Amino acid sequence: MPGSSVSWAAKVLAVTRKDITAEFRTRYAINSILMFALVTLTVISMALGLMTPDSDLMAALFWVILFFAAMSGLAQVFIKEEEAGTALILKLSTEGLVIFFGKLIFNLLLLTVLSVLIVPLFIILLKVTPQNWAVFLIGLVLGDIGLAGATTIIAAIVAKATVKGALFTVLSFPILLPLLMAVIDITKVAFGGGNFGDISTGLQLLVAYDVVMVTVSVMLFDFVWRQ
Amino acid sequence: MLKLEIDKLAKWFGQRKIFEDINLTLEIGQSAAIIGPNGSGKTTLLRLIMGLSYPTRGEVIFSEDGKKLDFDGYRKRMALVSPYLSLYDALTGFENLRFFAKVDGRAVSNDEMNEVLEKVGLGGRGEDFVGAYSTGMKQRLKYAVALLKDPAIFLVDEPSANLDESGRNIVRGIIRAKKKDSLLILATNEKEEYELAGQFCQLGG
Incomplete structure (x- = not known):
């Protein structure tokens, strides 16, 4: 039963679109991510009260919230395929890299939604505003790409384990530590009003991290996914 | 060969x-x-x-x-039909067929999808969510996915x-x-x- 052929990019987008459609209908990941972010932000805001911590602490708090909120939802892209029993037919239906990039884009979109919601809430509840928005946003975008890249491959690794949640965070933390240190440094500079000259080392590290993480994931994914 | x-x-x-x-x-x-x-x-x-x-x-x-x-x-x-294999409950029958054909590199028409659904006895049920299908209907849909792959x-x-x-x-x-x-x-x-x-x-x- 022949049909017209579709491009590699269309296959990748079909995986992303399928995940978005399923997510809208089931709220599998987005609810846990958003609830975690909201609860953490509220608790920190109440704990700080009228205190105005320095930009170093605020930058760390921002990424701690983003990191743990991401941990609570990003692994679902592969865990739900394994738990629902759909991973088997997916493995036989398309190339491993189509799945990887489809899931990576979905996780990146999820992180973007999370970031778009967290940033204004962080500014309102914790009364802190980036003094240099360009530096803040470049750190946020590169940080989200690194976070999505690392968590997507780690999610594929832990999806078959029995204690998925704990294993996901334990495996993610050492892999994401260099990324977190670099983005926290950049966010500190953004909150403190510094400019691009102050973040050149962190920026290079972030770009290198993102490239290495996606390249290593591409090299490893087929093996991780098939077995 | x-x-x-x-x-x-x-x-x-x-x-x-x-x-x-x-x-x-x-x-x-x-x-x-x-x-x-x-x-x-x-x-x-x-x-x-x-x-x-x-x-x-x-x-x-x-x-x-x-x-x-x-x-x-x-x-x-290659196609596999097995009771241990699942389709997407959150998608309709048509959406499942279209998705598996597309990630396999083929765009399928509604006529093609209706044809395979008729073959497996699921004619007229393509718009229903797979989560609402009975176990037997899900098994039939797996054959439809396989047939569409030919x-x-x-x-x-x-x-x-x-x-x-x-x-x-x-x-x-x-x-x-x-x-x-x-x-x-x-x-x-x-x-x-x-x-x-x-x-x-x-x-x-």
Whole structure:
């Protein structure tokens, strides 16, 4: 039963679109991510009260919230395929890299939604505003790409384990530590009003991290996914 | 000509032998039935054939005109129907068919989808969510996904699992049609089904 052929990019987008459609209908990941972010932000805001911590602490708090909120939802892209029993037919239906990039884009979109919601809430509840928005946003975008890249491959690794949640965070933390240190440094500079000259080392590290993480994931994914 | 050669295949889980010395050669237009009691390794053997598990010894080789195919080389021509395989409950029947065709590299028309749904007895149910399907309807939809792929290698684990009499008749019709133009492997203990195959591979006995 022949049909017209579709491009590699269309296959990748079909995986992303399928995940978005399923997510809208089931709220599998987005609810846990958003609830975690909201609860953490509220608790920190109440704990700080009228205190105005320095930009170093605020930058760390921002990424701690983003990191743990991401941990609570990003692994679902592969865990739900394994738990629902759909991973088997997916493995036989398309190339491993189509799945990887489809899931990576979905996780990146999820992180973007999370970031778009967290940033204004962080500014309102914790009364802190980036003094240099360009530096803040470049750190946020590169940080989200690194976070999505690392968590997507780690999610594929832990999806078959029995204690998925704990294993996901334990495996993610050492892999994401260099990324977190670099983005926290950049966010500190953004909150403190510094400019691009102050973040050149962190920026290079972030770009290198993102490239290495996606390249290593591409090299490893087929093996991780098939077995 | 597409060919499958299974040579002295053995699988052990730790100290437990599942099977060993399995040999089988099949080409397009030929079929085999894997038969054996529960736990004899029928599904495990199918997973080894699919390349989704490593054998302890021996090998499974798919080749075409004497040239060995890699995983992607035979995967894109392979379809599996199994009770252990699930489709997406959050998507409709049409959305499932369209998704699996698209990630496989093909855009399918509504007419094509309606045609396969009619073939498996799901005509008019394409707009329903798969989560609302009965187990038997889900099994029929798996055949629709496989038929839409038009596989050269067709693997069927427990062909009539969860199906009523009408479903069983539809599936036997599909198997009879596919054995003519594909390399067909059935894993079953149902006499009416394994008798459709040209060769037998007995496990656990």
